[in-house]
Amino acid sequence: xxxxxxxxxxxxxxxxxxxxxxxxxxxxxxxxxxxxxxxxxxxxxxxxxxxxxxxxxxxxxxxxxxxxxxxxxxxxxxxxxxxxxxxxxxxxxxxxxxxxxxxxxxxxxxxxxxxxxxxxxxxxxxxxxxxxxxxxxxxxxxxxxxxxxxxxxxxxxxxxxxxxxxxxxxxxxxxxxxxxxxxxxxxxxxxxxxxxxxxxxxxxxxxxxxxxxxxxxxxxxxxxxxxxxxxxxxxxxxxxxxxxxxxxxxxxxxxxxxxxxxxxxxxxxxxxxxxxxxxxxxxxxxxxx
Amino acid sequence: xxxxxxxxxxxxxxxxxxxxxxxxxxxxxxxxxxxxxxxxxxxxxxxxxxxxxxxxxxxxxxxxxxxxxxxxxxxxxxxxxxxxxxxxxxxxxxxxxxxxxxxxxxxxxxxxxxxxxxxxxxxxxxxxxxxxxxxxxxxxxxxxxxxxxxxxxxxxxxxxxxxxxxxxxxxxxxxxxxxxxxxxxxxxxxxxxxxxxxxxxxxxxxxxxxxxxxxxxxxxxxxxxxxxxxxxxxxxxxxxxxxxxxxxxxxxxxxxxxxxxxxxx
Numbered sequence: 001x002x003x004x005x006x007x008x009x010x011x012x013x014x015x016x017x018x019x020x021x022x023x024x025x026x027x028x029x030x031x032x033x034x035x036x037x038x039x040x041x042x043x044x045x046x047x048x049x050x051x052x053x054x055x056x057x058x059x060x061x062x063x064x065x066x067x068x069x070x071x072x073x074x075x076x077x078x079x080x081x082x083x084x085x086x087x088x089x090x091x092x093x094x095x096x097x098x099x100x101x102x103x104x105x106x107x108x109x110x111x112x113x114x115x116x117x118x119x120x121x122x123x124x125x126x127x128x129x130x131x132x133x134x135x136x137x138x139x140x141x142x143x144x145x146x147x148x149x150x151x152x153x154x155x156x157x158x159x160x161x162x163x164x165x166x167x168x169x170x171x172x173x174x175x176x177x178x179x180x181x182x183x184x185x186x187x188x189x190x191x192x193x194x195x196x197x198x199x200x201x202x203x204x205x206x207x208x209x210x211x212x213x214x215x216x217x218x219x220x221x222x223x224x225x226x227x228x229x230x231x232x233x234x235x236x237x238x239x240x241x242x243x244x245x246x247x248x249x250x251x252x253x254x255x256x257x258x259x260x261x262x263x264x265x266x267x268x269x270x271x272x273x274x275x276x277x278x279x280x281x282x283x284x285x286x287x288x289x
Numbered sequence: 290x291x292x293x294x295x296x297x298x299x300x301x302x303x304x305x306x307x308x309x310x311x312x313x314x315x316x317x318x319x320x321x322x323x324x325x326x327x328x329x330x331x332x333x334x335x336x337x338x339x340x341x342x343x344x345x346x347x348x349x350x351x352x353x354x355x356x357x358x359x360x361x362x363x364x365x366x367x368x369x370x371x372x373x374x375x376x377x378x379x380x381x382x383x384x385x386x387x388x389x390x391x392x393x394x395x396x397x398x399x400x401x402x403x404x405x406x407x408x409x410x411x412x413x414x415x416x417x418x419x420x421x422x423x424x425x426x427x428x429x430x431x432x433x434x435x436x437x438x439x440x441x442x443x444x445x446x447x448x449x450x451x452x453x454x455x456x457x458x459x460x461x462x463x464x465x466x467x468x469x470x471x472x473x474x475x476x477x478x479x480x481x482x483x484x485x486x487x488x489x490x491x492x493x494x495x496x497x498x499x500x501x502x503x504x505x506x507x508x509x510x511x512x513x514x515x516x517x518x519x520x521x522x523x524x525x526x527x528x529x530x531x532x533x534x535x536x537x538x539x540x541x542x543x544x545x546x547x548x549x550x551x552x553x554x
């Protein structure tokens with residue numbers, strides 16, 4: 001049976017209250033088309049896992065979809081703080097579960113490998129560990145035989161991972177082209193299900209001709225949703241870069257509540273299809289022709 | 290906005306880049322994180338001047354990158370031109386970091402304390418923050434893993450250089466003294482380069498000590514701009530070395546012709 005589906009159906013398969021891991025890193029390769037569809041479908045109480053994120057988390061927070069954010073970093077880098085994320089955490093509307101990059105990666109790896117914990121030296125001597133004292137999700141320990149300090153990062157169950165890739169076939173075999181996967185493999189390996197948005201669907205022969213270039217085997221990908229320019233306004237190396245202009249206009253709009261509501265409706269959540277969204281934002285694409 | 294350095298034919302951002310570059314050497318193996326324009330310029334400049342063997346992985350991905358210009362993100366693919374290798378994933382990077390194959394990392398934060406620990410998580414109480422900042426990112430990780438840590442700040446004032454961090458996102462020398470050694474962490478912070486001066490770390494206490502003053506800045510001014518007691522070196526305090534014409538020319542025309550570094554000012 002073909003795994004190719006639509007953005008709408010892929011998003012509809014994710015229940016309220018799910019733990020959703022979001023791929024990409026900062027301004028790169030985030031699954032924005034899928035994220036936008038979650039916003040459009042007014043998902044509620046999502047727990048987000050985002051190793052290093054920005055706009056994807058901010059859209060979901062702006063859409064009122066988020067209960068909790070588990071993250072190492074959320075920002076627009078040199079273009080500023082993520083405004084809705086910042087405001088929602090400050091007001092207590094959204095809970096934050098504090099990590100660093102590697103603490104979160106190690107929790108995902110413990111989950112992937114079905115181990116009680118993954119050790120790392122990340123986070124030692126910082127205030128991050130104290131925040132987890134009660135849950136013990138990440139905890140400082142000392143190795144008996146060597147006396148070495150480390151942090152034990154326990155399993156982190158993830159219901160669904162959302163990633164963006166270049167191409168997949170209808171069986172779910174998926175390729176990031178050329179090969180850069182950021183840290184998406186960590187969330188894919190940990191998640192019960194993975195939905196991949198892709199720039200294009202290709203025939204299986206595209207994979208069998210060069211199997212050494214496949215990124216994810218088909219048994220790890222549950223649904224494939226075509227979305228040309230699907231990481232916009234983030235980048236999808238090497239096809240397109242991030243759109244600084246969009247980031248700046250978005251940040252500017254958050255200076256007033258009404259301005260932002262209007263901006264968010266017109267430029268993000270309002271357009272009915274992904275194609276409409278790209279048209280509203282003047283993104284050139286030949287892929288729909 | 291940046292300011293001219295009195296008596297030197299350059300501006301403060303250029304002086305900071307050159308001071309950073311001069312601290313690098315042929316055995317530097319570095320990578321960079323977000324919003325790291327001064328270090329990125331410093332690595333590229335060092336490689337073009339006194340440290341041709343220096344290794345720099347742009348965005349922790351692109352080894353030996355040599356971009357024509359630096360864009361608006363130091364994590365973006367716009368920085369990867371000319372690379373000899375693109376890593377599959379930052380995951381490849383973690384083994385190199387944990388094993389200290391990469392030996393050099395630079396970070397900054399909204400707050401820094403005397404031992405070079407950094408806060409980039411919250412201003413105010415953690416549970417009811419006045420400002421929610423981006424979070425520790427890789428700082429909490431790499432502070433514990435990398436032997437040569439460099440800090441920088443373009444806002445040397447008492448709000449940035451504080452006695453007590455509101456949150457310790459990344460570890461420098463920790464509680465000072467032999468704290469890192471006891472925790473099994475290699476090395477520690479080497480220098481902190483600011484818009485007023487360069488600090489090193491006093492070897493026993495591991496607290497910031499004035500290493501050089503930028504031209505026109507006094508030790509009293511540095512103390513006033515710093516929320517903890519600044520340790521003074523024995524003898525006269527040197528002035529931060531003047532950049533050579535060659536360094537300035539290469540920085541302005543080859544390394545950062547569009548002045549991306551000013552995004553930090």
